[in-house]
Each structure stands twice: as C-alpha cells, then as structure tokens.
Amino acid sequence: MYGKLNEKLEAVRRKWAIKGLFARGARDDTFWESLEEILISGDVGSRQTEEIILSLRERTSSDTSDSEALGTLSSILCERLRAVEGTGMPVRFSTGPTVVMLNGVNGSGKTTTAAKLAWILGNEGKKVLIAAADTFRAGAVEQLNVWGSRAGVRVIFHTHGGDPGAVVFDAIRAVEAGNFDCLIVDTAGRLHNKTNLMEELSKISRIIDRNCQGWTLESFLVVDAVSGQNGLKQAEVFGGTVPLTGLIITKYDHAAKGGIILSAGNELGLPVRYVGIGENMDDLKLFEPEEFVNALLGI
C-alpha cells in the first residue's frame, strides 16, 4: 500500500524535491528562500508557508543534521494537519445508520468517490446504499449503476431530470426497510434549469435532517487537487449552504502542485478525511498524515 502511494505521489515529490534541498547542506538564506519558493509554488499558500518556515527555523539550529531537519519538517507538517480535529478519521458509525452526503462542483469527483467509498465501507462489512441524487447529468445514473454493480452496492435512482430530494427521500426509506448501515448521497454539481444548485443542496440537507433522526450525519466537500487554492474558494460557498464535516481531495495522482493537501484543512478548519489517487475502485485512501507527508518529502 505504501509503495503504491509513493508511486502515485512521485510527480509531486519530484517537483518539490525537498529531500534534495535538505541534502544540499547549509541551511543558509538561499536554503530558506528555496524552501519558501517550493512551498508557495507547490500550492501550500503563502500564509501557511510562512508559519511552516518560522516553525522550522525555531526548531532547528546549525547543529541539526540535514536528515534531522527534514524529519522536523515532517513533524511540523503532521502536527499542523493533526491540529484540525477529525483529520484522517474514517466515516463515523454509531448505533443508527450513517448518511454521507457528497458535495462539490461539477467534475470534482463526487460520483466516482461515492462508488469508491461504497467499496471501502462494503469491504469493512457495511451494508451500503447509494442515492443517485444527481438527476441532471446525462449518464450520471448509468455511471453509478456500473460502479455500484462492480462494488456490489445497490443504487436508488429516479428518471433523468427527476427531483433529487425525492431520490434521497426514497433512499432513506430503503435504508430503513433494508437495514442498511450507510447511505451515500451523490449530488449534482452545477447550476441547471432554473433550479439553483445551492437551493437544491440545502433542500437535500433538510430532507436528511428531518428524516434521519438518530442517524450519524457526514457531509463531505469533494475538491479536486488540480484546482488547488481555487478549490478552497468553492468550499466557502458550499460550507455556507450545507454543514460540512470534512474534505475529500480527489485526483491527487494528477496534482502538479499538491500543497493543497497540507493547507486545505487548516485554511478551512475542516479535516481531510479521504484522498483520491486514481480512477480505480480501490484508489480512495483514508488520509493518514504521516504516510502522505513522508511520501511527499521522500522520507
């Protein structure tokens, strides 16, 4: 598993080449400038880059060896991630069923993530149902049905153009009738036909609130790593509409920069829960800070 993650993160690791920078020797002005440049151009964000560098300066001295200093950087990054409560926490389960709502802009990876998550939870022995609440996008239901059958997961859907709220309502009933452990709700990601996307999402959210009493509620924002810092702006819009409990960062295997994974949680005050690292069913990973940070740094 660790080998696979290392392989998927290779593009970002090479681009950053942090290990090489540390191995160059003296941590002089050029070193600090280069590190700053790597982090900023790597999409960590300027404010967080500044904090990270300040922290590393404080916690190292000229006596610190290169490898120790690199280890300290790793610790700093992990501590910052862990400071956001819930980072790396799997979907929560309690006595009742759990509902997981997936939100995000078009193309961010919601539908694929719904199937991948169903696959993970199914492998853990959970009985999972998917609600195809993106009734607008042509092919979305077919896409889910194909993935759903691969994962051995049932999908509740209505006809194209139907009311997403009604799909969710039916799915909630089906969870209760069929003793399912988890309902994953795939939603639409763009404005369409006079219906405002945000109104639609808040309607779904209200249906869940009203009909899922005693359930555990999770609502994830699905952000793709390629959109980088811009992706964070989406979060503010979505966060203002539906209560979010975490982030899923997708397409990390395609990210040219990758720093979003280090800064998104702290910027938004939302924990990164899972990361998408490819297009296959088993390409969603629980976000484990140490594993990701060390793969990024090349430790």
Ligand SMILES: Nc1nc2c(ncn2[C@@H]2O[C@H](COP(=O)(O)OP(=O)(O)O)[C@@H](O)[C@H]2O)c(=O)[nH]1
């Ligand atoms: N490489 C890669 N592609 C992904 C990942 N997640 C999603 N995709 C691709 O991104 C595209 C959009 O995904 P989709 O789930 O339809 O996005 P949605 O519009 O938010 O539902 C599809 O071609 C997916 O295969 C990922 O983690 N890595």
Ligand SMILES: [Mg+2]
């Ligand atoms: Mg979709």
